[in-house]
Amino acid sequence: MTNPDLTITEVRLTPILISDPPLLNTQGVHQPYTPRLVVEVVTADGVTGIGETYGDTKYLDLAHPLADALPGHSVADLNGLFILAGQVCGDPAGTSDSVDVGGLRGVQTADKLRLSVISGFEVACLDALGKSLGLPVHALLGGKVRDSVEYSAYLFYRWAEHPAGQEPKDDWGAAVDPAGVVEQARRFARDYGFTSFKLKGGVFPPDEEIAAIRALAEAFPGQPLRLDPNGAWSVETSLYVAEQLGDALEYLEDPTSSTARMAEVAAGTEVPLATNMCVTTFPEIAEAFTKGAVQVVLSDHHYWGGLRNTRELAAICRTFGVGLSMHSNTHLGISLAAMTHVAATVPNLDYACDSHYPWQTEDIITIPHTFTDGRLTVSDAPGLGIELDRVALRALHQRWLEDDGTMRDRDDAAAMRKADPDWVTPAVPRW
Ligand SMILES: O=C([O-])C(=O)C[C@H](O)[C@@H](O)C(=O)[O-]
Numbered sequence: 001m002t003n004p005d006l007t008i009t010e011v012r013l014t015p016i017l018i019s020d021p022p023l024l025n026t027q028g029v030h031q032p033y034t035p036r037l038v039v040e041v042v043t044a045d046g047v048t049g050i051g052e053t054y055g056d057t058k059y060l061d062l063a064h065p066l067a068d069a070l071p072g073h074s075v076a077d078l079n080g081l082f083i084l085a086g087q088v089c090g091d092p093a094g095t096s097d098s099v100d101v102g103g104l105r106g107v108q109t110a111d112k113l114r115l116s117v118i119s120g121f122e123v124a125c126l127d128a129l130g131k132s133l134g135l136p137v138h139a140l141l142g143g144k145v146r147d148s149v150e151y152s153a154y155l156f157y158r159w160a161e162h163p164a165g166q167e168p169k170d171d172w173g174a175a176v177d178p179a180g181v182v183e184q185a186r187r188f189a190r191d192y193g194f195t196s197f198k199l200k201g202g203v204f205p206p207d208e209e210i211a212a213i214r215a216l217a218e219a220f221p222g223q224p225l226r227l228d229p230n231g232a233w234s235v236e237t238s239l240y241v242a243e244q245l246g247d248a249l250e251y252l253e254d255p256t257s258s259t260a261r262m263a264e265v266a267a268g269t270e271v272p273l274a275t276n277m278c279v280t281t282f283p284e285i286a287e288a289f290t291k292g293a294v295q296v297v298l299s300d301h302h303y304w305g306g307l308r309n310t311r312e313l314a315a316i317c318r319t320f321g322v323g324l325s326m327h328s329n330t331h332l333g334i335s336l337a338a339m340t341h342v343a344a345t346v347p348n349l350d351y352a353c354d355s356h357y358p359w360q361t362e363d364i365i366t367i368p369h370t371f372t373d374g375r376l377t378v379s380d381a382p383g384l385g386i387e388l389d390r391v392a393l394r395a396l397h398q399r400w401l402e403d404d405g406t407m408r409d410r411d412d413a414a415a416m417r418k419a420d421p422d423w424v425t426p427a428v429p430r431w
């Protein structure tokens with residue numbers, strides 16, 4: 001048997017716009033369409049690996065030079081991918097220490113953007129490597145420790161339709177009060193079998209969100225509940241909510257912004273604090289862990305630079321006795337496959353993972369994922385175990401090409417101004 005030729009001969013980048021419902025968060029509302037980037041790497045043997053990451057302009061600006069530099073390298077040289085990215089992906093223009101408007105991902109740095117871009121390439125290389133060797137991605141990461149991965153229902157306050165009658169539309173209806181949130185949760189439980197629930201908060205005054213969690217606790221007694229206002233509250237408000245909901249919450253996610261404020265809250269409550277905002281890169285870990293600011297980190301392979309870095313994060317959390325969960329932003333089936341493979345390999349994944357997937361009405365893989373009893377089966381097929389639907393990919397790329405520029409960069413505050421022209425991103429703490 002001859003060894004496969006793992007040399008990359010071609011890299012294709014396809015920016016797309018995908019439908020997104022009018023989900024509300026503390027920054028505003030989701031746009032009707034959100035950008036994603038599909039990365040394809042092709043080896044000398046003609047094997048194609050696929051990856052997915054953020055598709056806003058600032059990510060595309062970094063992805064293009066990396067795609068140009070990659071041919072000639074091996075899909076197995078994943079450490080080399082990081083070195084190459086360091087050499088060719090400069091600091092993107094417009095990077096500042098501000099909170100990312102769309103991603104709600106805490107302080108924005110050039111490093112974070114670069115790692116998010118690398119993640120799409122790393123997953124594509126692992127997919128190609130697995131297909132070349134006839135091994136699933138989880139085997140390349142050391143092997144699965146579970147056969148299925150549990151996900152949680154990601155509940156959102158939302159409107160029935162986007163402002164000004166914009167497309168696309170769906171049949172979920174509005175959820176702007178406790179009854180609407182419970183109805184939404186019932187559909188998630190019925191259609192997908194989810195048994196744990198996370199509510200995206202920071203949208204309404206805290207007492208209204210406390211009432212929504214109370215209603216969920218009544219409707220789903222004893223089932224795990226989480227509330228995540230994306231750092232919208234002061235320390236005092238966070239402690240008030242923790243006191244009100246202490247008996248109902250599995251964890252409280254980013255009640256307040258900054259490690260220092262999270263540490264103050266953690267010192268005053270027994271409710272575990274989780275984050276995907278103040279610990280999103282390796283340099284942020286030491287301060288947060290030594291101050292006891294967080295008890296659970298939400299990993300996200302896009303943030304952390306891929307599947308192997310996610311496992312490194314897991315090892316650090318394990319060492320410090322910090323729990324591990326998984327964050328999700330709007331994403332399609334390629335990223336969900338990648339999330340499931342890495343989640344299957346991490347022994348200390350202590351909580352059901354977040355996923356936006358049930359909110360997406362479109363996909364670019366031939367067989368979309370289906371949740372059974374709130375879980376996804378881990379694929380043992382070579383690579384990620386999915387195939388690209390090229391017709392769908394072309395259609396979503398065409399939408400990106402035809403867009404006049406308004407949707408190509410996610411901006412939840414700008415989307416909110418379609419409904420409320422005076423809306424500005426609320427200063428934190430908002431309450
Ligand atoms: O903290 C989180 O879980 C997120 O930020 C996830 C998503 O970004 C979500 O909040 C959204 O898209 O509005």
Ligand SMILES: [Mg+2]
Nearest residue numbers: 228253254276
């Ligand atoms: Mg969060």
